[in-house]
Amino acid sequence: MCGIVGLFDTRGKREIDRQLLECMNQIQIHRGPDEGELYTEPGVGFGHRRLSIMDVSSGQQPLFNEDGSVVVVFNGEIYNFQELAKELVALGHAFRTHCDTEVIVHAWEEWGEHCVDRFRGMFAFGLWDRNRKVLFLARDRLGIKPLYYSLLEDGTFIFASELKALLAHPGFVRDMDPHAIEDYFAYGYIPEPKTIFRQAFKLSPAHTLKLHSGQGSPQLHQYWDVPFTPHHSISVQEAQEELIVRLRESVKIHLMTEVPLGAFLSGGVDSSAVVAMMANLMGEPVNTCSISFGDPAFNESQYAQKVADRYRTRHNVGQVDQDDFDLIDKLASLYDEPFADSSAMPTYRVCELARERVTVALSGDGGDENLAGYSRYRWHLNEERMRSVLPLGLRKPLFGLLGSLYPKADWAPKVLRAKSTFEALARDSIEGYFHSVSIMKDGMRQRLFSDSFNRALQGYQAVEVLRTHADQCPVQDALSRVQYLDMKTYLVGDILTKVDRASMAHALEVRVPLLDHKLVEWISGLPVSFKLRGHEGKYIFKKALEPHLPNDVLYRDKMGFSVPLAGWFRGPLRQRVSDALMGPILAETGIFNKVFLKELIDQHQSGRRDYSAALWSLLMFESFLRNVLHMEQPRLRRNDLKVA
Structure with a gap:
């Protein structure tokens, strides 16, 4: 397993700053402590950190084809590389190593961007073809391996296995994306292809990216999707x-x-x-x-x-x-x-x-x-049966009213938490599922954010992430649809x-x-x-x-791999939560409503509510601001968000 990084000049063939490339590469040394190498030519620079797994003696990267015109940096494993190598040798390609990385350069020579269709494994790679003047990036079908990229204002395209390598580039602008912040407080993570930063993106699973020398914007292509093609007559x-x-x-x-x-x-x-x-x-x-x-x-x-x-x-x-x-x-x-x-x-x-x-x-x-395997699938199907009985025009006012009147009961078993069920039934299928997976519901996020930040969102809501994927889902049955949404998010x-x-x-x-x-x-x-x-x-x-x-x-009940946050926040982390949420760092962003933050803390610590998931998301956001941005006041564009 490895870390990869690359610099590419979309406007010409400016010399690559090797010192900067080395710095970006070394930041990912934890991903590959065994070896680290660089390659540069005018307009292109690749870096690689290696964790030796296969062909330990001769699998160094960046790795080239026979004449040196194609070079690749690769993170992952191609499990069918031996059979592909045999096929490529029969087609006239010569191999110098016994590692799966070399299959990529020869597969590119033989099949071009369709090479990814032949790979079975987990992978993220960047490839430069000097003859075709093409930079090509690819990520595996399920997104097991990460890949981040950014197009900088000076026309430099950068990519890496982790965001921290992009942050090391002096041309990278660290402005946060308000839509990503809304997504984060809904899901607890930032769904592909967004990152917390406006200028950086994740290459989505099962996607490739292609850039021609002299071309300003990357071309994205989805090469695979979960098919849900039914088996016929299987017992x-x-x-x-x-x-x-x-x-x-x-x-x-x-x-x-x-x-x-x-x-x-x-x-x-x-x-x-x-x-x-x-x-x-x-x-x-x-x-x-x-x-x-x-x-x-x-x-x-x-x-x-x-x-x-x-x-x-x-x-x-x-x-x-x-x-x-x-x-x-x-x-x-x-x-x-x-x-x-x-x-x-x-x-x-x-x-x-x-x-x-x-x-x-x-x-x-x-x-x-x-x-x-998730119990939420079962709950969703039960709700879908009820949605099928009553049209949304009747359900929305009826269950919306019941949801507003019914008391919140975080302490009760889910079967007794009718408030959440009523609120879900007042929504359509996608909104209902979004409601069930959100760590902060719509009303909570609206109260969490300041008036100025809510205006900066310009009506954007995190449910749009699920709606976008639902529109691409190849099947319409209720269970497969939410499985598909989870695979994508x-x-x-x-x-x-x-x-x-x-x-x-x-x-x-x-x-x-x-x-x-x-x-x-x-x-x-x-x-x-x-x-x-x-x-x-x-x-x-x-x-x-x-x-x-x-x-x-x-056949026992699923436990998950969780930690006792609710007790922590009423006990040993009580003061730390208060200091972080009510301190100057969150306040100076202008993102949050301080009155609601205090309400979250008080109601959780008193035992009246379980707001542990919401408090943890805020604690981690504050820690991100301190430890990643290293700033007391993170940068947000003033024309998008007026910070008081």
């Missing part, structure tokens, strides 16, 4: 059998490495399934690791131990300190933009634990989105981002066999009743795994 039994075959095949190709390999084992269904397949494929015990918590409400370690015992893994358990508060500012620096998933804390620690033994770890991420913007930064902070490569695109394609075509049946999510997955895993691992 439950047939689906179970084929699912195991496909899962085993995906895990097998993800075992390819020349360095120590292991797996995360949380005790949940997905990671346990991956470990079960690994144990049957490997000729030695699997190295597994998990995190335990002192609070039994958050502790799954006993279930992880059951799987470890069954498959005789070399299991390593780390205890997470419930008061691991020192990570708050470290996380802000890792993610480079506001990021409010508190499970980033234990994720950071489990990656730290894994790196003590291995360089590559397999994880179970992606199973919930693929196979309908939550999976890539939260889950995969969280794991990439936490793992690469420790120079650990994490692979996700449940997100192999061929497996994703096949699962997407299964009948919805195979994924969610009654109250049981991942129905077909659990049935298929019954011979491989204990029932109490398969």
Whole structure:
């Protein structure tokens, strides 16, 4: 796994500042501590930090084709590179290494921008073709590996694996994007393709970007999408059998490495399934690791131990300190933009634990989105049935009134939280799902923001992110639609981002066999009743795994990988929250309504409300301002936002 960076002159062939390129490259040294190299020619400069995984002795980058006219920097793994290399050799290409990186330059020579259609793996790369005068960037289909870019005012195009490398360029303007701020306080992360900065973007999953020398603006192209093409006449039994075959095949190709390999084992269904397949494929015990918590409400370690015992893994358990508060500012620096998933804390620690033994770890991420594992899918389908009975014109006033009258009950089980259900039913399908996934609802965000900031939004609302993706969804059934939305937003913007930064902070490569695109394609075509049946999510997955895993691992309630924020904010972090939210840094931005901030703190700390998610998002935003921008007053364009 690696870090990549590049500079490209869109207006000509100005000399590349090697010292600046080296600085940008070194900022990502945590992604690749083994080696670092640069390449420059007039108008183009590439940098690479290497974590040696494959062809350790000769896989250095930047890497070239036979005559040096094509050069690439690459982050990721191409799992089918050996079969592609054989095909390319038969077509006349000559290989000098045994690494997957070299496949990219020859595939580009042979198939041009369609080379990405041939790659099976996780990847982000930048390629320069001197003969065609083309810069080409690509990101894998599910967005497992990150790629950021920016077109600067002087015509310089820059790209990197992490935002922090772009921030090192003196021409990069650090103005924040008000729409991204609205998105962040709705979702807890900033969905693709936005970043917190106006001038920077994420290359969206399954997209390529092409720039010709002398061309001002990049051309973006989507080369893949989740198909949801239905399988015809497949029985439950047939689906179970084929699912195991496909899962085993995906895990097998993800075992390819020349360095120590292991797996995360949380005790949940997905990671346990991956470990079960690994144990049957490997000729030695699997190295597994998990995190335990002192609070039994958050502790799954006993279930992880059951799987470890069954498959005789070399299991390593780390205890997470419930008061691991020192990570708050470290996380802000890792993610480079506001990021409010508190499970980033234990994720950071489990990656730290894994790196003590291995360089590559397999994880179970992606199973919930693929196979309908989230309970919110079940709630959404129930709400959709009610929406189908009454038209929106009747539902909106009726349930809107009930939602406004019904008391808020954060302490109650979800089935008793009728207020949230009434509010969702007063909305259409997309707005209703947005309401269920938002960490701050529409009314809260409107009260959170100052009057001047609400005006700066010019009517923009974060639900537009979901509406844009819903318009592109290839199917219309309610379950597949929200799975699709999560794959486009939550999976890539939260889950995969969280794991990439936490793992690469420790120079650990994490692979996700449940997100192999061929497996994703096949699962997407299964009948919805195979994924969610009654109250049981991942129905077909659990049935298929019954011979491989204990029932109490398969059929217990999902716990997640969370931390006890509500208690922290009423106890050991009580003063820190008050100091951060009521202090000068948030106040001087002009973004927030100070009266509402005080209300959030008081109502949470008194126990009347659970505002832990909202408070955490604000705490991480304040930490971002201090640790990433290093400014007491972050820059916002005054013509967009009048700061009092």
